[in-house]
Amino acid sequence: xxxxxxxxxxxxxxxxxxxxxxxxxxxxxxxxxxxxxxxxxxxxxxxxxxxxxxxxxxxxxxxxxxxxxxxxxxxxxxxxxxxxxxxxxxxxxxxxxxxxxxxxxxxxxxxxxxxxxxxxxxxxxxxxxxxxxxxxxxxxxxxxxxxxxxxxxxxxxxxxxxxxxxxxxxxxxxxxxxxxxxxxxxxxxxxxxxxxxxxxxxxxxxxxxxxxxxxxxxxxxxxxxxxxxxxxxxxxxxxxxxxxxxxxxxxxxxxxxxxxxxxxxxxxxxxxxxxxxxxxxxxxxxxxxxxxxxxxxxxxxxxxxxxxxxxxxxxxxxxxxxxxxxxxxxxxxxxxxxxxxxxxxxxxxxxxxxxxxxxxxxxxxxxxxxxxxxxxxxxxxxxxxxxxxxxxxxxxxxxxxxxxxxxxxxxxxxxxxxxxxxxxxxxxxxxxxxxxxxxxxxxxxxxxxxxxxxxxxxxxxxxxxxxxxxxxxxxxxxxxxxxxxxxxxxxxxxxxxxxxxxxxxxxxxxxxxxx
Amino acid sequence: xxxxxxxxxxxxxxxxxxxxxxxxxxxxxxxxxxxxxxxxxxxxxxxxxxxxxxxxxxxxxxxxxxxxxxxxxxxxxxxxxxxxxxxxxxxxxxxxxxxxxxxxxxxxxxxxxxxxxxxxxxxxxxxxxxxxxxxxxxxxxxxxxxxxxxxxxxxxxxxxxxxxxxxxxxxxxxxxxxxxxxxxxxxxxxxxxxxxxxxxxxxxxxxxxxxxxxxxxxxxxxxxxxxxxxxxxxxxxxxxxxxxxxxxxxxxxxxxxxxxxxxxxxxxxxxxxxxxxxxxxxxxxxxxxxxxxxxxxxxxxxxxxxxxxxxxxxxxxxxxxxxxxxxxxxxxxxxxxxxxxxxxxxxxxxxxxxxxxxxxx
Numbered sequence: 105x106x107x108x109x110x111x112x113x114x115x116x117x118x119x120x121x122x123x124x125x126x127x128x129x130x131x132x133x134x135x136x137x138x139x140x141x142x143x144x145x146x147x148x149x150x151x152x153x154x155x156x157x158x159x160x161x162x163x164x165x166x167x168x169x170x171x172x173x174x175x176x177x178x179x180x181x182x183x184x185x186x187x188x189x190x191x192x193x194x195x196x197x198x199x200x201x202x203x204x205x206x207x208x209x210x211x212x213x214x215x216x217x218x219x220x221x222x223x224x225x226x227x228x229x230x231x232x233x234x235x236x237x238x239x240x241x242x243x244x245x246x247x248x249x250x251x252x253x254x255x256x257x258x259x260x261x262x263x264x265x266x267x268x269x270x271x272x273x274x275x276x277x278x279x280x281x282x283x284x285x286x287x288x289x290x291x292x293x294x295x296x297x298x299x300x301x302x303x304x305x306x307x308x309x310x311x312x313x314x315x316x317x318x319x320x321x322x323x324x325x326x327x328x329x330x331x332x333x334x335x336x337x338x339x340x341x342x343x344x345x346x347x348x349x350x351x352x353x354x355x356x357x358x359x360x361x362x363x364x365x366x367x368x369x370x371x372x373x374x375x376x377x378x379x380x381x382x383x384x385x386x387x388x389x390x391x392x393x394x395x396x397x398x399x400x401x402x403x404x405x406x407x408x409x410x411x412x413x414x415x416x417x418x419x420x421x422x423x424x425x426x427x428x429x430x431x432x433x434x435x436x437x438x439x440x441x442x443x444x445x446x447x448x449x450x451x452x453x454x455x456x457x458x459x460x461x462x463x464x465x466x467x468x469x470x471x472x473x474x475x476x477x478x479x480x481x482x483x484x485x486x487x488x489x490x491x492x493x494x495x496x497x498x499x500x501x502x503x504x505x506x507x508x509x510x511x512x513x514x515x516x517x518x519x520x521x522x523x524x525x526x527x528x529x530x531x532x533x534x535x536x537x538x539x540x541x542x543x544x545x546x547x548x549x550x551x552x553x554x555x556x557x558x559x560x561x562x563x564x565x566x567x568x569x570x571x572x573x574x575x576x577x578x579x580x581x582x583x584x585x586x587x588x589x590x591x592x593x594x595x596x597x598x599x600x601x602x603x604x605x606x607x608x609x610x611x612x613x614x615x616x617x618x619x
Numbered sequence: 620x621x622x623x624x625x626x627x628x629x630x631x632x633x634x635x636x637x638x639x640x641x642x643x644x645x646x647x648x649x650x651x652x653x654x655x656x657x658x659x660x661x662x663x664x665x666x667x668x669x670x671x672x673x674x675x676x677x678x679x680x681x682x683x684x685x686x687x688x689x690x691x692x693x694x695x696x697x698x699x700x701x702x703x704x705x706x707x708x709x710x711x712x713x714x715x716x717x718x719x720x721x722x723x724x725x726x727x728x729x730x731x732x733x734x735x736x737x738x739x740x741x742x743x744x745x746x747x748x749x750x751x752x753x754x755x756x757x758x759x760x761x762x763x764x765x766x767x768x769x770x771x772x773x774x775x776x777x778x779x780x781x782x783x784x785x786x787x788x789x790x791x792x793x794x795x796x797x798x799x800x801x802x803x804x805x806x807x808x809x810x811x812x813x814x815x816x817x818x819x820x821x822x823x824x825x826x827x828x829x830x831x832x833x834x835x836x837x838x839x840x841x842x843x844x845x846x847x848x849x850x851x852x853x854x855x856x857x858x859x860x861x862x863x864x865x866x867x868x869x870x871x872x873x874x875x876x877x878x879x880x881x882x883x884x885x886x887x888x889x890x891x892x893x894x895x896x897x898x899x900x901x902x903x904x905x906x907x908x909x910x911x912x913x914x915x916x917x918x919x920x921x922x923x924x925x926x927x928x929x930x931x932x933x934x935x936x937x938x939x940x941x942x943x944x945x946x947x948x949x950x951x952x953x954x955x956x957x958x959x960x961x962x963x964x965x966x967x968x969x970x971x972x973x974x975x976x977x978x979x980x
Contacts, residue, residue, distance in 0.1 A: 323966070325708045
């Protein structure tokens with residue numbers, strides 16, 4: 105219990121310090137002028153606008169894809185489903201790097217830039233960011249919508265048809281009614297992700313809050329401006345969360361307890377156009393990025409200093425991610441035990457607190473830790489321990505999830521039986537609880553490990569100067585327009601993230617079996 | 620039963636108190652390799668090594684070898700914290716006189732000026748100051764330049780010649796430069812130049828100039844090096860950069876089609892900024908460490924270190940009698956505006972102006 109409180113305190117301290125730094129030390133006048141200045145409104149407007157555009161386009165794209173890949177007559181249906189999830193393996197900032205590089209005059213699509221007489225660097229700003237974020241985040245909406253369609257019931261659709269609607273309209277209204285909550289969940293994920301996204305919008309110079317926070321942090325000696333912008337972003341995210349909850353609450357699914365008869369549908373003459381559309385999408389989300397990166401790498405060939413570009417950042421990333429994974433699992437265990445075994449309001453509050461970091465953008469956690477370390481532990485400022493603390497705060501919720509699920513599936517009676525048979529608590533923990541928890545702990549470790557290894561914004565703020573992870577290498581090379589050098593670390597990041605997607609799929613499979 | 624039921628959570632409590640303690644000790648000692656608090660009573664004299672703490676805004680790859688040589692030469696020990704110049708300036712501002720730092724090496728006179736303005740620096744001995752021309756050090760003796768970095772207008776040699784260059788950087792607002800300029804408004808060196816222009820020409824003219832450059836649709840790059848690379852690829856015709864990036868490209872490819880042009884007649888476009896050093900004011904004075912800190916600054920201005928800086932960074936060595944790397948124009952030929960570099964401290968004002976005109980978000 106005490107350990108849980110300690111962990112919750114650790115998770116919450118940075119946010120508290122951010123608030124103190126933003127509001128405590130600046131005069132009220134400064135806060136007032138910050139809130140009323142046109143700049144702040146402009147950044148808020150752009151952040152909301154980008155989130156709205158990306159959410160709409162991603163959700164529509166995801167819905168259409170789910171419609172295609174869910175149809176029983178789509179050729180290569182299984183492959184198409186996997187291909188539709190794959191863009192999740194490309195971090196958005198890697199996607200941005202790829203497209204910026206590809207549209208540069210020597211890039212794979214450089215012909216478009218020179219042929220149309222576009223000025224160099226035209227691929228930037230709001231719409232470029234919206235494009236990149238849409239094609240690399242739509243799987244966040246696709247996964248729940250696809251799952252929702254798969255579990256939809258035929259009876260509602262038939263009822264609608266009986267009431268005199270045409271086949272197509274009956275199908276659409278019946279289906280929509282059933283997947284509405286999945287759509288809301290998916291759209292909310294995309295909206296929150298877009299608001300927190302830092303790397304791609306910064307590389308593409310779209311001045312949303314995250315980019316502004318970084319620029320203010322980087323250039324000014326006084327960090328109050330960055331702290332105020334961070335707080336504004338946190339409020340915006342909180343607002344979106346509240347709205348999302350409202351929406352979800354309102355359409356509670358009207359599932360009946362009767363056995364389901366899954367809804368099946370066909371694309372008919374649309375199946376080949378559908379397949380072609382999926383292949384085209386795969387072309388821009390997967391084929392182009394990977395081939396473009398290999399092309400840059402191949403062109404640079406042996407002149408590339410792989411030790412600098414790949415080997416040392418890879419080792420740094422892997423060791424940081426390993427430590428972050430282990431620490432997160434160790435921290436998540438007591439929280440998971442507490443929440444699963446002792447139902448109390450305090451337990452719920454502690455669980456919520458460990459989730460706070462998950463909702464916070466990396467750039468905000470990074471900035472908050474800068475303030476916290478400067479104030480509490482100046483000696484730790486710009487040391488690796490702070491980077492790891494950042495990862496643990498950001499990804500602790502990813503570790504508590506699987507551990508809690510594992511505990512929920514551990515039947516309490518087994519533990520009770522062991523106790524009745526006279527096993528003491530240590531023995532019970534070793535012989536009963538731990539083995540049952542092992543799979544959950546493994547996937548918790550993997551999730552945190554992979555998320556940490558590709559984390560960009562907090563690493564950028566917290567890593568000791570002159571040192572690099574894979575993510576900061578890609579960032580730095582893109583800033584300096586060294587696209588060939590960025591290829592090896594970018595491809596490695598894609599490979600690592602592909603493991604994340606595979607882990608997720610594997611976990612889902614596990615859960616299905618357990619059910 | 621109840622007692623027993625509580626046992627696992629007690630085990631966990633112990634485990635996790637231990638883990639937290641471990642994590643905390645990790646925070647405490649994470650930086651200990653680079654920086655441990657001075658514990659031994661230090662005495663003057665090189666037979667007893669003195670430990671000093673250096674904050675460096677210059678990267679380890681650049682200054683690390685020089686610091687190692689200092690350690691070997693004096694027997695003192697240097698613990699260095701590397702970070703960005705603005706990051707360390709913010710750190711010093713937050714730490715105040717409780718800072719553990721004995722020497723701060725910064726990449727920009729503005730940062731040193733900002734610390735000096737807040738009375739956070741100790742004066743440097745006259746005997747060290749005289750090594751450098753007065754224009755490259757603080758008039759109050761609170762900081763000193765080590766190397767010089769000039770602003771230049773770099774251009775693609777197949778797109779234009781030096782004869783095409785206007786008289787002053789102020790003239791690039793002419794519509795004939797539309798779409799041909801590359802710049803990096805987020806870059807610290809560029810911002811120092813804008814501060815210099817504000818000091819020289821006043822707020823109104825500087826703001827008008829910035830608006831003129833934006834009206835000419837200058838292409839935005841994140842960094843100086845990206846501008847020079849773009850110039851080599853012919854993406855833009857000219858760019859506002861620091862002089863030394865070009866020489867790094869030329870060292871790899873002597874045919875790289877870009878050259879520097881230095882604006883004449885004391886133009887702010889030819890501002891020579893410095894990377895320099897200072898001694899942060901501390902609440903506990905310690906004469907032995909102060910002497911060691913001054914020794915380090917003296918060492919940075921020594922012929923060997925200055926030669927190393929010149930060859931490895933292509934910056935201008937500032938100690939009297941030193942010459943720059945081969946192929947570079949002598950520092951005396953660059954007509955930097957006559958101004959106190961300490962007056963570049965008002966970075967906040969420049970940032971506000973860049974935001975006002977929309978060059979920065």
